[in-house]
Amino acid sequence: MSRTACAGLLAVLFLLPAAGCTDPQGLDGLVIMLPPTTPDNLNVTPIILQRPTAGRLRFRWVWERDGAVYAELGPEKEMWALSAFETFPGEEWTVTVTPVSGLVEGPPSVATTVVSDAGRDTDNDRDGWTENGGDCDDTDSRIFPFADNDNDSFPACANPFGFDGTIPDCDDFDRFTNPGVFTDDTARQDVDNDCDGMIDEDAHGPGDIAIVEVLSRPTEPNAGWIEIVSLTDLPIELGGWTILGAGGTGVVPVARLAPGARAVLCADPASATDVTCLNVNELDFPLDAGPFALVASETIGAFDPFELPAEDGRSTQLSAGVIMGSDAMFEPESWCLATSAWSDGDLGTPGQPNEVCP
Secondary structure, eight states: OOTTHHHHHHTOTTTSOGGGOOOGGGGOOOEEEOOOBBTTBOOOOOEEEEOOOOSSEEEEEEEEETTEEEEEEEEESSOOOOOOSOOOTTOEEEEEEEEEETTEEOOOEEEEEEBOOOOTTSOTTOSSOOTTTTOSOTTOTTOSTTOOTTOSSOOSSOOTTSOOSOOOOSOTTOTTOSTTOSSOOTTSTTOOTTOSSOSSTTSOOTTSEEEEEEEOSOSSTTOOEEEEEEOSSSOEEOTTOEEEETTEEEEOOSOEEOTTOEEEEESOTTTSTTSOOEEOBTOOSOOOSSOEEEESSSEEEEEOTTTSOOBTTBOEEEOTTSOTTSGGGGSGGGEEEOOSEEETTEEOOTTSOOOOOO
16 A cells, blocks of 8 residues: 555544554665575575565565565565575566555565576586586576487587587587587578577688689788788678688688678788788698689689789789679779788788779
């Protein structure tokens, strides 16, 4: 009942004596708190920091877990501990306590606590496994060693008793996602289907990325680079791709290329000064021994230095006037040697728009 209840009751003197009313001001000032808690010790007993002065004091309280009502109790003389038998790290528990005296309610007080992780030796999700025992997700009782929720023959967690050659499933609730999948599915964008830590690296093919400039014969050893441009309207995961050619093989690091964005691949960022580039491990320059290609599960883009102009210390670049993705990209006359200086006397425009070929 609201604070105005007494005013109404005083008008009905023959039904209730005036002494039955409580001064609403006497119900002000309730302050409570909830201590920090863990799954093994759910301490949701409210601590009263300040009590109202009204007599015949009782309390009505509502418990919520992650915003949903869990229990409603009272009004009772004192506040009791709440028994919750299944809690998980990250849960937010909130209690709203309203002081009550007779038929009058005072302003409520609210307190919140978040369930914390009790440690690697605590079975937070009550599935019989701890983190130190091999549980790879101790917040989900469905995930533990030897569990196979999607029945795809790949376990949810690694074998805690030693390596047995089985790779754990990166999504144990999707039978089309596991380490046995050959490549990412082109129809399921932004899903790591093959559990290799890269998303959609195989969901792209020829024409999605273009090689637009190459410094294949740098002045300084390993100071060369390869510039690529995304031609798609979706982000592209480059990690794990390779540069394959007669002059060597390089592995592209994990990186995401935004739609329409450029990236510069180099063998040694310290040598390729004045440009931000992705370090392609094991790639060696010069790259003039023959054709080379950017490869994921198939060839994405290729470059043949024998068919295009090349010179020591000058990059070979696609003219800025050529439409990306058009057949003109593959015509030798669409390429020319750079004339803009960029570093150490070499000429090129890494990371910048190409020049217009004469």
